Amino acid sequence: MNILSKYDAAKVEDKWYKYWLENGYFHSEPDEREPYTIVIPPPNVTGVLHMGHMLNNTIQDVLIRRARLKGYNACWVPGTDHASIATEAKVVARLKEKGIKKSDLSREEFLEKAWEWTGEHGGIILEQLKKLGASCDWDRTKFTMDDDMSASVIKVFVDLYNKGLIYRGYRMVNWDPEARTTLSDEEVIHEERQGLLYYLAYDIEGEDEKVIIATTRPETILGDTAVCINPHDERYAHLKGKKAIVPICNRVIPIIEDEYVDMEFGTGCLKVTPAHDVNDKNLGDKHGLEVVDIFNEDASLNQHGLHYEGKDRFVVRKEIARELEEKGHLVKTETHINKVGTSERTKAVIEPRLSDQWFLRMEELAKPALKAVLEDEEIKLFPKKFENTYRHWMENIRDWNISRQLWWGQQVPAYYYGDGKEEFVVAENEEEALQLAREKSGKASLSSSDITRDPDVLDTWFSSWLWPMSVFGGILEPENKEIKYYYPTNDLVTGPDILFFWVARMIMAGYEYRNEKPFTNVYLTGLVRDSQRRKMSKSLGNSPDALKLISDYGADGVRVGLLLSSAAGNDLLFDEALCQQGKGFANKIWNAFRLVKGWEISDIPPAKVSEVAVRWYRSKLGQTLAEIEDHFAKYRISDALMATYKLIWDDFCSWFLEMVKPTYGMPISKKTYGEIIALFEENLKILHPFMPFLSEEIWQHMENRNRDEALVVATWPEPVKPDGSLLEGFSLMTEVVSGIRTVRKDKNIPFKDELELYTTGDGSDFAGDLDEVVKKLGNISGIHYDVEKVEGSVSFRVGASEYFIPVTGSVDVESEIRKLQEELSYIEGFLKSVRGKLSNERFVNNAPEKVVAVEKQKEADALAKIATIKESLSNLKNK
């Protein structure tokens, strides 16, 4: 067989993915095995794969593939969400290009366009996940706007309304003037912006005096309905009970007093605009102020804006500042940095706005969710540090604004039969609504034309908070066998940025609807940043093209690259060099396979070296497997990968294969060969979750396998109890081999020249046949034990023994002495620190016996070592 010396990922990846799909390895049905379930955090249906998705889904795939190998009934449910605002914004933009305004279309026509868009772009991201190797059960793919998913949402809305948890309220909400919808608090991003602080003079009614207020938003003065001072502020005491006059519109407004006013900020005198600021709204409610809303829904000014009517708020800010200056009301301006709320989706500056919205009461829902994470630990967050953030949010939770002034999404199932505030009903469909409306209104004559459905849709998160249940039909049919089998799911992998948006709400929904947690472990990944620590974003253009990375480094290479430095919850500084490392690793393993595959097999007895090598590697594998198990249990995925990396590269390739490698041109024992292949197979199983394609490719090359024997459905290695003394002896042995290599290097002795090795040891440091390994890897012709010293040799120490290698020609006495002296001073320093402890009475009296014993042992070892070094030194100096 001719195997290429370079591993070509592109050639094999599509082939194996297709094979896995054809054989349905990823599909899961309930059976008698224990389930292991993950639901994907649904990406935006029209989105494309970015680095965050790659990281996130690689981790999920690692977990699910490992579970599959461990014999669980592994089920990873994929899907997408409808991303209400983002998708609607894209559809609106696309219509605009064609010269069509949203308002020109009926709701039905618009939705048709939105579905068209979804059809064109939907699922692209899922295809990209396949390139990454994601082993999702594609037969279960879900979309939050699927009929059954929407029905679940509506059912839950009606249920929560009937329980009194959903209510309609006239509140200050975050208004996105670009998308013309409200946003939840979590969708508002606060950014620091440089702005101006305007100092404005308001006349006092009936006085010559003026009062100066400071504001960042001069355009809102037209909505002012009071001026507020702090009752303890003596500077303004004389203004109490008087009235001020708003410039330009000349509205006469009261001067009120409230301790809310910060005397230090600005002039200590505040203008109050209840329609456009949440704090001002509170003040307004408290003091019974008038509310004057000056904005249209696109944040242009309405009739209260007088001659500014129809102009945008930011245009008006400039123009009104000029007018105020001309009229002598602008005292001065100062530069000022303030936090501005912006829309996560459209980036537009948020306008606080009063309107009728639907809200979900959170207080009761939050209680079991708080308890599950912080008290009962039924749900664990990895890393744990996020529990503080979780607690803070859950304890200060506010009602959730769930309505959006959009069309793309589930329409609020509320029906109005009159203009009164309470003249509506909530029902799953129109017939029921009509029935309820007749009852509630007492008008039996009401017909379907008398009721109107609320035009708003529900927040996308109001769909996705049900995700772990609704994907299994758990809302519509709570007793179906799928939900009973797969729920609660095992792990959830997501970013900390949606801990509240999504994770916390899923927990609430889980307890509300199943009285059970939705998942046990939540793994929070870090954000992917570039090497300068900037977030990856489209606008910066610093996000690499995911598919190009896969084609450059192979999916396996990219997976390894992403995982190598992504400890849970720590941001990942993405560097393509890491993918290169992954690709290099793939190539290394590939070549290890080429080596083994190239050997001629013969029915000869195994070499002694090979026998000890096999015994050692079995132990090493057992030891490393336990470490890997521990890392996975703690969700330390990158550590688990690094342990695997070192096992294969260092232990398997650098040590094991070098030990068993037959002399050039010679055959290998059939028995040994079989053992090597078996161990190689164990490596591949451990490797498979991280590098599924490469591992399957080699696995299938090893022998002809039938469908049931694919690596993807193989069995995870049995834990082997490691032989501790063998591992310990081996580790001493490697130091000896290293010592020999160093001597060769220092003395320029080529590897092909055989050397003799002498030692003061008696050969008990590494028992068994490890001395055979020293001979092979050091090219040593013979080892001589129990010698005292050897003239004309170079020496090194391992443990308590000294080793000598006679060298022809002159030994550089000076440099030998220098080296020994360096070694000596290190050990003497060490001894000093140990003795420092031992001579401290309080240490000896207070420290545990065990610790003291260890220190005494250290002292003894150091003393023995010092003695041998000193002896060597005196030998050298006597020359």
Place this chain on the structure above:
RNA sequence: GGGUCAUUAACUCAGUUGGUUUAGAGUGUCACCUUGACAGGGUGGAAGUCACUGGUUCGAGUCCAGUAUGACCCA
């Protein structure tokens, strides 16, 4: 403004209830190697006042307090 978390080698990070050689890994770096699986390789080296200042302790990278810097969350 309030809160949370971080700060260990040039870079990215471990360091698991305070004691296991005067701190480890990967990458990078330096020197050498035209080796028969792999130069995407091999061998060997150098590199750290564990942010700073105090404190607790027989003993602190690890615990406590403060300072500085940074990140994130909330208002």
